[in-house]
Amino acid sequence: MRRIVLLLLVSFGWLFAQRVEGVKIEGALYVPEDVIRGLIKVKEGMSYDPFAVREDIRRLYRTGFFESVEVYEEKLGDKVFLTYKVKDLPVIYKIEFRGNKKIKSDELEKKIGIETEVGKIDVEELTRQFTSSPAIEEKVEVQRRLKLGRVLSQEEMETIKNRIIQAYEREGYPNVQVSYELVPKKGASKLVYNIIEGEPEYVASVEIKGNKSFRKGRLLNLMETKPPSLLAFRLKPPFSEELLKEDIKRIEEFYRSEGFLEAKVSYRVEKEKNRYRIFIEVQEGPRYKLKAVKLEGNTYFSSRELIGNLLKKNKGGFYRDEVIKNIIKNIRDQYTQIGFLGVSVDREERRDNQKKEVEVVLRISEGEPFYVGRIEVRGNYETRDYVIRREMRVQEGDLINQRELERSRTRIFNLGYYEDVSIEPSSVEGNKLDLETRVRERFTGQFSVGLGYNQVTKLSGFISLRKGNFLGTGDIASISVSYGSKIKDNALSYTKKWFLNLPIDLSGSVYDRRIEYTTYTVGRTGLDLIISREISEFWRISGGISFQRVKYSNISPNASPIILQEAGERQSRKFIFGVSRDTRDNYLFPTKGSLTEIGYSVAVPVLGGTERFNKINLSHQTFLKDPFFDTDLILAFKGVLGVVEPYSRKTVPLDERFFVGGDFTIRGYKYGYAGPLDPNTSDPIGAKRQIILSAEANYPLYKNILYGALFYDTGLGFDKTSELKLQNLKGGYGVGVRFITPFAPIKLDWAFKTKKVPGDTSRSRIHFVLGFFF
Known part of the structure; x- marks a missing residue:
């Protein structure tokens, strides 16, 4: 035993007595030699250690920059010469x-x-x-x-x-x-x-035969291979047989998804020089019925709850793959609302080839409910964490609810500080699911110079120093100066979000505004103080006071007597109250949800106030995606009612009246021309009452940025209830485009009026709005 130990000691002593005399690098074509030398740990002058050499080989491989690494050693007495032969990748x-x-x-x-x-x-x-x-x-x-x-x-x-x-x-x-x-x-x-590139090959024509249940256009829409078309500016559509094979498979799958489970689709081509004639033959076969959909494994919901009325919408009772997919989606949606994010659905189809029926069995594996573990906030380089966390509808320890996650995302996005918001699972431990809330901040502190336009103010330029998310607290501070040919708007404002650590917004603003109309100019200088509180998830109430000095000037001698009597200056003192319910998914361009607002203001004779009136305005907007044909169409409906009445034998100030007609009310008309007009001058004089109904359909033309629109507006501005008659209603209809940017949407409409009125006899009108609309 002693001899063995002694031998080992002698061996190791001899080993460590060897010195590395030289290190060579060979074979490197792309990675510089100094980079390789920087990675290997064995250097000249060190004691030779074969374990260190092996570690160098591993280290070089781990970089991923070498296809092979070999080390050769040459020993001369106690000197060792090492050669690293590498085959590096470019x-x-x-x-x-x-x-x-x-x-x-x-x-x-x-x-x-x-x-x-x-x-x-x-x-x-x-x-x-x-x-x-x-x-x-x-x-x-x-x-x-x-x-x-x-x-x-x-x-x-x-x-x-x-x-x-x-x-x-x-x-x-x-x-x-x-x-x-x-x-x-x-x-x-x-x-x-x-x-x-070589010479191109084109499609000369596409002929489809045997299609009895679906028209040719429907099948062509499934294909990437297209026939020539002058209307589509498709004069030389390219031909690719690989693409055509994919198209044939796609048509066959479409037929099967519609219940034609025995459908077969074939093709042949005829070549004439560099052009191809394509012949597609469809053998539809019988169409299978959907016998039943059975659910298994569901203990938290009944089959009726999970299937809903989806089968009732299945026209003809045929087997359709889309119907089954919608049921599976509904099952997952229902379970994720109660925290079962891991629910899975296995699908089995039992086909009866004799009766031409299909029975579908959906086996549900419910799994276990998940609870929120940790919530990590990422991407908020400016915003403090609590600004985002206080908008979250789920917190650590809560049962995860998919609806609440979606609502959390909407609330955070609607703060207006972020280009994008996502809430995704990051890791799972047992039944705890960690969430990562990631935001991409937009520039909220900015000095901006720009242009704005609408029918009333015309073109105006503005200089604004605005700091949204002030100091990362979510507060908003701004100072702006706007001037145009028809408008002046200078303002200083501050909004304190979550005042007293409660869901309360406290806003204050001072302003000096002037708008120049056709026959007069009205200016307002004032101070507003508004406090609003969120009373439930979607509901908010507000109240405040407004102190204003109102001045009418530059009144034309030919103006209406109602306008002439406004000449001079008056003091306005108002109490303002409001209630709103907002379920919109996006404040810039909603695709679902609604906005209901009730506003009431009363002018009172306190602190020098000279106005006396009560004013109430009710409005409701609803947004939804096409519920009938499941397209990407977005439908929007709006209704507005308004009443203003004086008291104490006073009159309603002109600028507190309702001017119906224009960009935001009834398109096709000039501002105010769908309401009362002065009989002598044909100038709009505003109304004590208004009713407006609007419907609009928007369809995406390019991603979620450019939309085409169809719309119809109707309504009336009137003073007496007896004037509200069907034959008196004004209407406007037309087409438009919507360009949605992260900063402000742009709207361009071409509207036609249903009735011409004095002072506005054109058949149609172009409406352009830069900013929020509808």
Whole structure:
């Protein structure tokens, strides 16, 4: 035993007596030698340790920059010479396309799914995103030294080549040739793909036969292969047989989803030079009925609750895949409302080929309810956490409710401080589910210069210093100066959110405003103090006071007597009250929900007030997505009622009357021309009562940014109830576009009036609004 120990000691002593005399790097084409030397720990002059060499090999492999690493040793007495032979992978800093004319480089980049310009790596961002580990630290070290690009293997380069070929084939270029070359440099290389596009091939025609249940247009809408069309500016649609095969499969799947479970679709093509005639043959076969939908495993809900009336909407009782998917979606929605986020539904279809019926069995695995673990707030570089957390409808320890999560997101987004808000599960431990609330902040503190426009104020410019989310507290402070040919609006305001740590907003503003109408100018200088409180999830009440000095000037001698009597200055002292219920999903452009508002103001003879009137305004707006055909159509309906009456033998001030007609009431008319007019001058003089009804349909033309619109408005401004007759109602209808930006929506309408009135005899009118609408 002593001999063995002694032998081991002698061996280790001899081992550690060996010194590393030299370290060579061979085979590196792309990664600089100094980078490799910086990664390996064995250096000249150190005691030789084979375990340290093995660790160097592992370290180099972990970077992902080497295909192979081998170390050779040469011993001369107590000296060891090491040679690190590596086969490194190219670090690509740029991918370049040459010869591509049909598909632009940026389009090709999207089609193949790869970035072509990498540029400098943000190492700090890498270290923020990943938890520290030896592999990550070594990769970051290489990135820090190289500072450019990504590593691509030979297989990945070939994959990119094949994707380019596929992209061209789908564009009708089946004979495209693609090759690539590597322009190597130490540290970073350029990968160049040379493309010879070849001659294109086109679709000459598409004929479909055998389709009895669905028209040809419906089937063509399923296809990416299209026939020529002058109306669609599709003169030479590309032909791709791979794409056509996918289209045929898509049509077959569509027939099966509609109950034609034995449907078969085939095709043939005839080529004439570089054009193809396509013939599609449909064999529909019998249409299967939906015999029944049975649910199993549901203990918290009855089958009737989970299926609802979805089967009643199934016209003809045929088997439709969409109906089953809607039932499954309804099942998941119902369970997620009570915290069962892990619910799963297995689907089994039992087909009776003789009776041509399908029975569907849905097996529900309810799982267990989930509770909120931790809530992490991310992306709020300016906003304090509590500003976001106080809008959350779920807190740590609560049962997770999908409806409350959606409501939380809506409330946070509607603060107006964020471009995007998401609430997603981050990790699971038992029945605890951690949530990550991630926001992308927009610029809320800004000095802005811009333009605004509507029918009353015309074009106006503004300079605004506004700080939403002031000091990250959610408060709003602003000072603005607006001037235009018809308007002046200077204001200073501050809103304290969650006053006294309660859901109370306290707002104060001072202002100096002037609007120039056709025959007069009205100016208001004043102070408003408003306090509002959220009394339940959707309901809010408000109250406040308003002190104003009102002045009428520049009155035309030809103006209406009602306007002439307003000349001069008066003092207004008002108490203001309001109740609102807001369930809209988006304050900029709602797609669902409603907004109900009741406003009441009374002018009183206190502190020098000279006005005496009561004014009440009721309005309701409803927004919903198409409930009938499940399209992306957004329907909006609005109703407004208003009454203002004087007391103590006073008259209603002109600017407190209702001016019906214009951008925000009945389109097609000039401002105020759908209400009372002066019989001598045909000027609008405002009404003591108003009723307005509007309906609008918006359809997305491009993502959720550009919408087309159809609308109809009707209503009347009147003084006496006896004037409210069907034949007196004014109406406007037309088309428009909506452009939704993160800052303010833009609306352009072309409206036609149903009745011409004195002073406004044009058939139609263009309405342009920059800012909130409807």
